[in-house]
Amino acid sequence: MIGFDYGTSNCAVATMQNGQPKMLTLGEHGKFMSSSLYAPSRDVIPNWLHKNINEPYKSTFANSRGFLISKGQEALEDLRYDGIPEHLSFGKSALERYLDDPSEGYYIKSPKSLLGTSGLLPQQIVFFEHIVAAMMAHVKHHVEEELQHDVTKVVIGRPINFQGRNSEQSNKQAIEVLTNAARHVGYQDIEFQYEPVAAGFEYEASLKQETRVLVVDIGGGTTDCSMLLMGPELMNKADRSAALLGHSGLRVGGNDFDIQLALKGVMPNLGINGKLKSGKPMPVNSYFKAVAINDVNAQTDFYSDANGRFLEQLQRDSEQPEILGRLLKAYNEKLSYQLVNSAEQAKILLTESNSNNIDLGYLTENLSQDVDRNLFLEASENQLNSIAKLMSEAVNQGGAEPDVIFVTGGTAKSPVINDFIKSKFGNKPVVVGDHFGSVTAGLSRWAETIFK
Incomplete structure (x- = not known):
């Protein structure tokens, strides 16, 4: 039995050994695999999946996905004819293959953030199911290789809400995708646990007395808050419903901070603050859609033929057509x-330094942009205010002030974000957990509790 954090930014797995969670090594990825996938063609993903799962799941998958496997076979033959590697890549190697030639192949980062999207067609839902299953199969292979036995029982982490709008339907859709994907790859007993609750379970192991804890989990795709009653006497109880005092969650996380920093720090170099020859300000809708990598519909609109024609006309109408040429390059080369990613790397560097330089040489030779923490704070204002509302909502549901605030999630590593959280609670103690491992460890604790 394992706890599986299928995260927006990273995937990680832990199992209980000698009463303590142990993070497992996922082959070449180490303990954390970046949540990204690259395929030379999106049509070959079902074929890779069929090849890389075991019986009887292989036969079941073939029976339900025969048409898509046949379609993928044609794509595989074209790849072989052109001498293009047909394998899928995951984690950092997926990003490397994408960056080697962004205009070719299919690359997706953080598919979890798209699973609850409203208005997805049935074939789109099946497509995401295959992407998730491929990533799960890759992770499962490494897990079973390390443990030297099959793994069939899993607790998977989930946010409070996958999307802000139509949250009930969105959550149902996302959970169905994750459940179907997990079944495809051979998990038989599948349970879910809220990610902030799981993080709370890990923090609870250090408590000596009953404590009201506000868990603030700022992940790659969502921010989730839970008010929890925790302590030694509550540990190992399979029914914790009375101790779960309040929950709130919204799709605002690391991806959103990256996107906002891209708009503030990168897009001025593509003309977002420019003017048209008429003197009117530059229309900004295409700039927003260009970086909305967590919005299927926005990305579809940006890369449509109609938008390509619009961008060409926008370049002709611009006071600085050479600058608009960079936006057209982003469109033509799927950048x-x-x-x-440029904004994300800058955000990460701002964790250790007050300022740094973004290399934009892939747009124009020798192009770069300086960014600092003040710019990041300005870009993040709306996201930070949303997080403050989530914290207040969870506390209000709980009906009492927390004794301690436990902060986790990779995005919370940022001093800008961390200082903001501390400023909201005055003299309340703020404990910072393992930014990347608390949820995974807590999921493995819960797996042991409910499956033993």
Whole structure:
């Protein structure tokens, strides 16, 4: 039995050994695999999945996905004819293959953030199911290789809400995708646990007395808050419903901070603050859609033929057509992920330094942009205010002030974000957990509790 954090930014797995969670090594990825996938063609993903799962799941998958496997076979033959590697890549190697030639292949980062999207067509839902299953199969292979036995029982982490709008339907859709994907790859007993509750379970192991804890989990795709009653006497109880005092969650996380920093720190170099020859300000809708990598519909609109024609006309109408040429390059070469990745790397560097330089040489030779923490704070204002509301909502549901605030999630590593959280609670103690491992460890604790 394992706890599986299928995260927006990273995937991680832990199992209980000698009463303590042990993070497992996922092959070449180490303990954390970046949540990204690259395929030379999106059509070959079902074929890779069929090849890389075991019986009887292989036969079941073939029976339900025969048409898509046949379609993928044609794509595989084209790849072989052109001498293009047909394998899928995951984690950092997926990003490397994408950056090697952004205009070719299919790359997706953080598919979890898209699973609850409203308005997805049935074939789109099946497509995401295959992406998730491929990533799960890759992780499961490494887990079973390390443990030297099959793993069939899993607790998977989930946010409070996958999306802000139509949250009930969104959550149902996302959970169904995750459940179906897990079944495809051979998990038989599948349970879910809220990610902030799981993080709370890990913090609870250090408590000596009953404590009201506000868990603030700022992940890659969502921020989730839970008010929990925790302590030694509550540990190992399978029914914790009376101790779960309040929950709140919203799709605002690391991806959103990256996107906002891209808009503030990168997009001025593509003309977002420019003017048209008429003197009117530059229309900004295409700039927002260009970096909205967590919005399927926005990305579809940005890369549509109609938007390509619109951008060409916008370049002709611009006071600085050479600058608009960079936006057209982003369109033609499918650079959305590269633009946001530039902002993400800058955000990470701002954790250790007050300022740094973003290399934008892939747009124009020798182009770069300086960014600092003040710019990041300005870009993040709306996201930080949303997080403050979530914290207040969870506390209000709990009906009492927390004794301690436990902060986790990779995005919370940022001093800008951390200082903001501390400023909201005055003299309340703020404990910072393992930014990347608390949820995974807590999921493994819960797996032992409910499956033993």
